[in-house]
Amino acid sequence: MPIRACIFDVFGSLVDWRGSVARHVAGVAARKGVTLDAIAVATDWRAEYQPGMARVRDGARGYVPLEVLHLENFDRVLDQHGLSGAFDATDRITLNQAWERLDPWADVPEGLAMVRAQRLVAPCSNGSIAMMTRLARHGGLVWDAIVGADIARDYKPKPEVYHASARALGLAPSEVMMIAAHNDDLAAARDAGLSTGFFPRPTEHGPDQSTDLTAEQDWDVVAHDLKDLAQRLTDRT
Amino acid sequence: MPIRACIFDVFGSLVDWRGSVARHVAGVAARKGVTLDAIAVATDWRAEYQPGMARVRDGARGYVPLEVLHLENFDRVLDQHGLSGAFDATDRITLNQAWERLDPWADVPEGLAMVRAQRLVAPCSNGSIAMMTRLARHGGLVWDAIVGADIARDYKPKPEVYHASARALGLAPSEVMMIAAHNDDLAAARDAGLSTGFFPRPTEHGPDQSTDLTAEQDWDVVAHDLKDLAQRLTDRT
Structure with missing residues (x-):
């Protein structure tokens, strides 16, 4: 698909x-x-x-x-x-x-626009629609829709959050790629039937971070940041 | 407010x-x-x-x-x-x-961008998130969020649709203005505690349209199209 x-x-x-x-x-x-x-x-x-x-x-x-x-x-x-x-x-x-009022990582505004030039884009966060709306304004991000916890009225990694998010976009789970810097989020998305994309955020938890430094499964796309991921997506259908 | x-x-x-x-x-x-x-x-x-x-x-x-x-x-x-x-x-x-794949009226892309320069903007339609997402792409419209029927799991003019939409944006009803070319939609929104803005679409139903040609109540803003409404909003808090 x-x-x-x-x-x-x-x-x-x-x-x-x-x-x-x-x-x-x-x-x-x-x-x-x-x-x-x-x-x-x-x-x-x-x-x-x-x-x-x-x-x-x-x-x-x-x-x-x-x-x-x-x-x-x-x-x-x-x-x-x-x-x-x-x-x-x-x-x-x-x-x-x-x-x-959380600042995007440096590669995100341009990387997200690169993905949006090819596909629909939406946050699938445990944050609410209200939070995502204001975060996007703060960071200058443009979304096509906001899906995630508020749509499902439950929290990731429950499978219903991924399913409800695909359904809200009018798509089958396999037509949707979940993109995250967290292996557990992607494992749950894969179990729910979604495609998966990973890049690391090696300082999310500070200079001594020991988790999520690398892809722990053969995710469908593995990149070094969001711009790299957008480039790799360009080469796929 | x-x-x-x-x-x-x-x-x-x-x-x-x-x-x-x-x-x-x-x-x-x-x-x-x-x-x-x-x-x-x-x-x-x-x-x-x-x-x-x-x-x-x-x-x-x-x-x-x-x-x-x-x-x-x-x-x-x-x-x-x-x-x-x-x-x-x-x-x-x-x-x-x-x-x-519905085309926006001529004043809409610029008018919506003018409103978005001042406030959060979202469709509050009986159409689903999936429909609104694709309509926005088709018409080149940019939204901060998508609220409406899919959020409330019911249809306008039920009050819960307006209430759930304000709640999804993290706002009180009185902090939200419902904007429509339909007096009945605005009457329901006002009953639900929202502010209201009107402009007519005198050919929505074709050349012989007889309804919704004018504001039937003292809506909070009455304009001749969306660009005019955006201008009138600029003068308000």
């Missing part, structure tokens, strides 16, 4: 959440006169990501969009850092907007 | 379904050597639009995307025109793609 649409993991794969969240948190903290380790706050906030979604995935809790989980998780992170009294409810909402 | 997003009716308001469907049908018919009145086919096809959605709205049938209703409705139209034997299943799928 020809690939008619490419759908993308966003956090880590297209945008630098670690550096961007840390910068946003550091900026708000400085304005409030609060001293903190912004990189540690960003890393610890991200560490709450999977546990927060797990309760939705396993049915213990109905679907809520990721910004709701992020805001809840942030309370725990502040507590861990002894900062529970440092930010009021309004500050916390402002801090939570960090996740809508 | 400032207006942070403009959401748009599409069929009739942004694109010329009547002329475009007729052209697509005439082209396929000519290739198949079938003689038909393409404008009458387009008009009769559109006449099946509300009855098809009514069964979903009143709960007699679960949500199915509009392309499914269109394909079912087309069988009835062909029957009305004595053309039941003229097109096989593959032809009918090709003909159904007419609804993904």
Whole structure:
């Protein structure tokens, strides 16, 4: 089957959440006169990501969009850092907007436009439509549609998220390529019948990253970044 | 409340379904050597639009995307025109793609870009995400997101479609303006708490159109076309 649409993991794969969240948190903290380790706050906030979604995935809790989980998780992170009294409810909402202001990796704006010149493109993120809309504006990215968690009302790597995303685009799973810098996301997409494309983001988790440095399966396309992946896609139907 | 997003009716308001469907049908018919009145086919096809959605709205049938209703409705139209034997299943799928290839009215590409320079923009159509994605590519339109029937899994003018669309954008209804050339769509949007913008499309239904020639309520913005509306929005918060 020809690939008619490419759908993308966003956090880590297209945008630098670690550096961007840390910068946003550091900026708000400085304005409030609060001293903190912004990189540690960003890393610890991200560490709450999977546990927060797990309760939705396993049915213990109905679907809520990721910004709701992020805001809840942030309370725990502040507590861990002894900062529970440092930010009021309004500050916390402002801090939570960090996740809508993540900078794309340098190759992404041009690489995404190169893919869009050949195929439909859409984020397939655990972030909501609202988050993806604002992230795209922040980073100057242009999407044809937004699919992912909000469409499926569940979180990756549940197969329904990949299936609902293909269905929303009017395509069979095999006509859709999932593109990510995370081997587990691609493994789930492949199990759901999608095509797969990988490139590494070796500093997503900082200078000592030890995971996702290379392709762990024979993904349909393996590239060194998004521009390289776009070029390799050009040579396929 | 400032207006942070403009959401748009599409069929009739942004694109010329009547002329475009007729052209697509005439082209396929000519290739198949079938003689038909393409404008009458387009008009009769559109006449099946509300009855098809009514069964979903009143709960007699679960949500199915509009392309499914269109394909079912087309069988009835062909029957009305004595053309039941003229097109096989593959032809009918090709003909159904007419609804993904509707030409924008002349003011729309520039007018939409003018609105997008100020606010988030998204279609709020009864068409599906798949249809809106392909229509945007066909017409060279750029959206920030796609909301509407597929998000709500119900059809306008049910209030949930407007509410779910605002919610998907992370906004209160009053922060969203519904823009349409149809007074009934705007009346439902206003009842749902949205702001409203109107311009007429006096030839949507052909040269003898008698409905929706003027604003029937004091909509928040009344303009003569989308570029004019974009200009009037510039003067508001």
